[in-house]
Amino acid sequence: MMQSDVDGEGGGRSVAELVVVRSGAVRSTGAADLPWVVIDGAGVAIEPVSEFLRELLACGNGASSCRSYGYDLLRWFRFLAAVEVPWDRAQRDEVRDFVLWLRTSDNPARVRTRPDAPSPGSINARTGKPSLSAGYAPATINHALSVVAAFYAFHVRTGKGPIVSPVPPQSRRGGRVHAHHNPTEPFRLHKRGSYRQKQPDLPPRAVPDDVLDDTFSRLECNRDRAMFSMFLSSGARASELLGMSVGDACPGEGRIYVATKGLGGMKQACPAAPEAFTWLALYLGELAGEGHRPEPDEPLWWTRRNPLRPLTYTAVRAVLRRINDSIGANITLHDLRHTLGLRLIADPQVTLVDVQQVLRHRQVTTTGRYLRPRVDEVIARVHEHYPRPRPRPRPLAGWTYDEQDLSDVFGVD
Template sequence: MSDNCDRVIDLIDLPEWGRVVPMVGVEPFCVVDEADRPVEPVRRFLRDLVAQGCSAATIRSYAFALLRWWRFLRAVEVEWSKACPAEARDFVLWLQRTSKRRRLPRTDSAMTAGTVNPITRKRFQDDSYMVATIRHSNAVVRSFYVFWIERGEGPLVNPVVLARGRGRRPHAHHNPSESFRPEGRLRYNPPAPKRRPRAMPDELWEQLFTAMRSDRDRAILALAVSTGARAGELLGMRGVDLDWGDQLIQVRRKGTRAPQWLPASPEAFVWLRLHVEEIGGVGADAPVWQTLRRRARDGGLPGRVPLNYEALRAVLRRANGLLGTNWTMHDLRHTCALRMIRDARLSLRDVQTILGHAHLTTTETYLVEDDLEVIRRVRDYLAGRDEPLTLPGDATTPYRAEDLTVLFGPAGR
């Protein structure tokens, strides 16, 4: 196993090779080369993920991660079947030191990239690869090689190796009658920062809600902040997913795609009713969220099309530009979760069910106190301490002679 320590990381330049394209068939997405031919090792791996029940969004995410890995191997001139831990290490170093390529240069966001918004206290994204992206890339590449090593192809050792603590050999005293347990974290995984969820303050929520220009956008935000549903889950709703009598909405959960009914606030259903009346009603199989396309692609009359995620992001981007903020739809999910956590009428198990968390430990991350909420309570405490103290009696009243006699004794002694 070679360990190329002479490779200059800063000189590695990934070629514009290949792309991820949607497919018609078993695999929803695939990686193709410069001649638009599918990269066969990647295609077979993605096909296996489809058989495991992974969603199209997961397949797309894995395809882009493997395309980046394939471009790196071409830049360092190493075949995918001959990659070793040195390539995985250098790949992580390259991700940590490089910036993403942009199709168009930044314009208005050039001044704020990488800075912290003074209103939301959130960091603006820049062009560097985030820690979560690097960790996800390592997980994808490792699972890719696990797939091929199980079939007796590819390298003998997985390039994305596991960390070895205290010099111990993995499974040194393993009982053959028991199954193997996970060996530990990946060696070249950067530590994940602990992000503390924050609730959107009520006054900032009102500003964001007021900045919406249509009943549709107001309804989406009101449902998100009252149900905690993710943006993709809300956008997938259809007419059959609305229960007007009990004020419930049905969403398909991320990953499992399992249907779940969620209670929504009466206010959210008011805006939802206004939106449905505006578009002339929603059929049982029709999408709830629709937008007006000003010019049809086929040259026909304008018509309504389902609202997609990019269009919803554009709505928030316009509102953020107006307010000077950088809110996302996921901030509304955090706000809903923290509001429910602070309500004594709801248990932690109730919150877990509404948020759709598979494990209670995920919900427990919302038990951490929000910094802004702590600051607000301490300010209320300090404001109460600033009240003037009332002294007993009048400080200008002279002492009585008999009191001084008791204290100091008779005069002349």
């Protein structure tokens, strides 16, 4: 049983025995000034969260960011309700116990009820990628801490919350400390902020070619073939590709336009393979044959069953889940983006800056992660090394040790 070790208010709280009720929800409003709200167990919007989300939107963040922040704050308010502490009375003890609760609790989004579901963290034989663990990932905990810190920082500024934020600040030596680093001096290691978790630096992982072939062979319609081919050849993220309109596909130019993450809906061009446009033409022809001709400003991807409606991420993920179950794999849509990045890096005719432009990374250092050698390639090269004959050291010839030098060093008479 894990217990809080720090004495004080909440110091004797048993996190292991804490029951956090999954009450409340994050709901869409359809309003431009507040697209998402967090409601409590009584179905009432939590006004301090709504004020913070309005501020977030006004600062240039998108609706998807508001939704993501809303879920983190919903989790925080559920925890506060379980420990019976008002949001404006929370102390550092509550933040510490919140982190401990996240570290020791199962993530409901990762619950698998099928009897044949892989055990959490097990390595998939076909892709070499581990299955998701049962708990909250370190990145999820760190993101939740950052959101809660921003929430309290906003209310400290407005004077409607506590005088001091309960979340410990990030280390001042972190952030952009290397922006003006002297290249002749070594980099210094920096301490993580309190309660921030260690995050593994995982390299991008490509989907093996045989798994890709099996995946495409099990796609049941031209819509899915066009979509997955565009995922693999454009490097677009799931939300970007699913947010395309008909006019965003330009076969004559060999490109598509997607609303890039973090740019407030601004669209950027991405390349797409000719076969992707071929499947797209077949898919649009089928739509027209069924009497549905979407206008250039209407969504590009639609469901196959009536009543027709725009395709959602949940539906696409369900398609991929069925394929994974049938071929024994565990690939995700984002794995296709990694696959394209690694393929481009391996092409000597494509520069690192070209890959940065295709993947639309703000910093080239992010693209540089794709330069790291793939684990399976390194293991293959090492296995090729094992049977090679070991080189024997050359005998030294042409000179000998001086007897007087040996006597001086070792004290031999």
